[in-house]
Amino acid sequence: MEVLVSQALVSGILMGLVFSLIALGLTIIFGVMNIVNFAHGEFLMIGMYAAYWSAVILSMEPLLTLPIAAAIGFVLGIASYYLLVRHLLRGPMIAQLLGTFGLMLFLRYLALFIFGPNFKTLSKGVLIGKTFMMGPVVIDWSKFFVGLLSLVSFLLVYWIINYTKTGKALLATSIDAEAASYMGIKTEWMNGLAWGLGGATVGIAGALLINFYYVYPTVGILFCMLAFATVALGGFGSIKGAFLAGLIIGLIETFFGQFVSSELKFAVIYALYFIVVALRPEGMFGWK
Amino acid sequence: MLKVDKIEVKYGGMPVIHEVSFEINEGELVSMVGANGAGKTTILKTIEGRLHPTKGKIEFENEDISKSSTSDAVRRGITYIPQERRIFTPLSVEENLRLGAYSLKDKEKIEENLEYVYKLFPILKERRKQKGGTFSGGEQQMLAIARGLMASPKLLMLDEPSLGLMPKLVTEVLEVVKKLSEEGHTILLVEQNVREALELADRAYVLQTGRTIQEGTGEELLQSDIVKKAFLGI
Numbered sequence: 001m002e003v004l005v006s007q008a009l010v011s012g013i014l015m016g017l018v019f020s021l022i023a024l025g026l027t028i029i030f031g032v033m034n035i036v037n038f039a040h041g042e043f044l045m046i047g048m049y050a051a052y053w054s055a056v057i058l059s060m061e062p063l064l065t066l067p068i069a070a071a072i073g074f075v076l077g078i079a080s081y082y083l084l085v086r087h088l089l090r091g092p093m094i095a096q097l098l099g100t101f102g103l104m105l106f107l108r109y110l111a112l113f114i115f116g117p118n119f120k121t122l123s124k125g126v127l128i129g130k131t132f133m134m135g136p137v138v139i140d141w142s143k144f145f146v147g148l149l150s151l152v153s154f155l156l157v158y159w160i161i162n163y164t165k166t167g168k169a170l171l172a173t174s175i176d177a178e179a180a181s182y183m184g185i186k187t188e189w190m191n192g193l194a195w196g197l198g199g200a201t202v203g204i205a206g207a208l209l210i211n212f213y214y215v216y217p218t219v220g221i222l223f224c225m226l227a228f229a230t231v232a233l234g235g236f237g238s239i240k241g242a243f244l245a246g247l248i249i250g251l252i253e254t255f256f257g258q259f260v261s262s263e264l265k266f267a268v269i270y271a272l273y274f275i276v277v278a279l280r281p282e283g284m285f286g287w288k
Numbered sequence: 289m290l291k292v293d294k295i296e297v298k299y300g301g302m303p304v305i306h307e308v309s310f311e312i313n314e315g316e317l318v319s320m321v322g323a324n325g326a327g328k329t330t331i332l333k334t335i336e337g338r339l340h341p342t343k344g345k346i347e348f349e350n351e352d353i354s355k356s357s358t359s360d361a362v363r364r365g366i367t368y369i370p371q372e373r374r375i376f377t378p379l380s381v382e383e384n385l386r387l388g389a390y391s392l393k394d395k396e397k398i399e400e401n402l403e404y405v406y407k408l409f410p411i412l413k414e415r416r417k418q419k420g421g422t423f424s425g426g427e428q429q430m431l432a433i434a435r436g437l438m439a440s441p442k443l444l445m446l447d448e449p450s451l452g453l454m455p456k457l458v459t460e461v462l463e464v465v466k467k468l469s470e471e472g473h474t475i476l477l478v479e480q481n482v483r484e485a486l487e488l489a490d491r492a493y494v495l496q497t498g499r500t501i502q503e504g505t506g507e508e509l510l511q512s513d514i515v516k517k518a519f520l521g522i
Contacts, residue, residue, distance in 0.1 A: 165390070168383065168386070168387060169387070169390060171376075171379070172376055172379070172387050175376045175377070175378060175379070176374055176376060178338075178370070178374070179370060179374035179375075179376065180387075181338065181358045181359065182336065182358065182362065182367070182368050182369075182370060182374070183362065183387050183388060183390040183391070183435075183439070184358070184359045184362030184363055184390050184391030184439065185359065185387075185390055186357075186359045
């Protein structure tokens with residue numbers, strides 16, 4: 001029993017780190033612009049395909065596809081902002097909701113058309129299929145590295161936002177965009193940058209996931225819903241909140257999956273989310 | 289330095305500024321007074337590039353800035369200290385101040401400005417690690433002014449700096465404005481305390497429903513019938 005618990009604990013934390021990274025982009029975009037990006041899961045799916053096809057076509061080691069997926073995610077985020085979201089801002093709230101919802105459907109079905117409905121998974125890579133023992137616990141090298149690199153990516157973005165000039169400007173824009181503009185900050189570009197960062201981080205998450213998860217055009221649904229729960233649990237716009245909530249959700253997912261039932265685990269996650277939202281509508285860590 | 293020439297500004301399709309003209313010379317303290325809704329804030333935001341005139345022209349240092357963006361206006365040296373201060377409350381005093389210098393590239397200049405505002409407001413130095421949100425209204429106003437000064441402004445526009453402050457603090461804030469003016473800063477002051485604003489000013493303009501209806505030295509306007517009747521209750 002103890003072995004099983006330790007096993008679930010390790011898997012839960014490693015998976016939770018990935019959930020945190022996925023939620024990071026969503027919370028940054030919400031924090032800066034008060035917009036929920038429904039297409040976030042599709043950004044993840046595109047990151048996964050980007051890594052998958054780079055690995056297959058260019059025979060690349062999957063881990064080395066991270067920069068490619070990050071760059072594609074960055075461009076995708078910026079393009080979504082300048083081509084679509086920027087125009088939605090002039091409309092009512094509902095236009096913004098339906099706008100990114102439409103983007104989600106567009107990207108999903110475009111992927112279905114281009115890549116077909118089949119599941120694709122990588123079979124070659126330094127980490128794939130290898131395990132190691134930590135005491136009695138068996139750990140996949142792929143999951144271990146994916147968790148570690150998720151943590152590194154998360155901390156890097158956290159550092160950029162809190163300790164660089166551009167990051168501070170992004171933070172200022174998220175607190176009060178009009179006041180930020182009086183500092184000479186180009187808030188329009190900050191909005192675009194939030195989308196770029198959001199796309200890049202979720203792109204990296206996608207490239208990491210492909211090391212042990214299969215990709216298909218609708219893979220974003222599950223992860224996007226989990227990311228929504230993570231962001232709501234942690235507090236909309238809160239980066240620290242997204243980190244802790246990601247870990248909590250990772251742990252619930254593995255513990256319930258392992259000891260109760262894998263059908264029930266998602267219901268439990270959303271039940272927890274309902275409880276938190278009912279007691280603290282601003283999420284566990286409030287606002288920012 | 290700044291020349292506003294017969295501008296019209298629309299807000300939500302309706303003109304709120306009909307025909308406003310005024311100018312500010314280097315080193316002057318110019319006050320703009322008028323009732324609530326006369327369009328004072330709109331004028332400041334138009335100079336800062338948040339809004340754009342539909343007619344007329346704004347020139348700064350002999351260049352047309354009517355269509356400039358806000359970031360461009362800041363880079364040219366026009367700094368707007370907004371109504372209700374708009375401090376970044378979750379950030380520390382020093383973070384707020386450094387954001388004020390966002391438009392500057394020269395790192396030495398930023399440190400120099402930081403020294404300058406800390407000397408001007410020693411309390412900010414003492415509490416530089418504290419979050420802006422923990423400050424009282426008066427202290428936040430000092431922080432907002434200091435943050436504005438961080439950009440090395442050529443023209444400082446203050447929008448109702450005494451709004452919502454206790455009488456004692458109103459005097460204190462206006463003392464700061466006076467001091468800045470004496471140090472050579474060029475200032476455009478919008479103020480609801482008409483008497484004090486006119487006493488401080490080198491020159492002043494009276495605004496009514498989107499038009500400049502009178503101008504003169506502060507002294508002259510204090511004696512004028514319109515000001516006496518409309519604002520001073522004499």
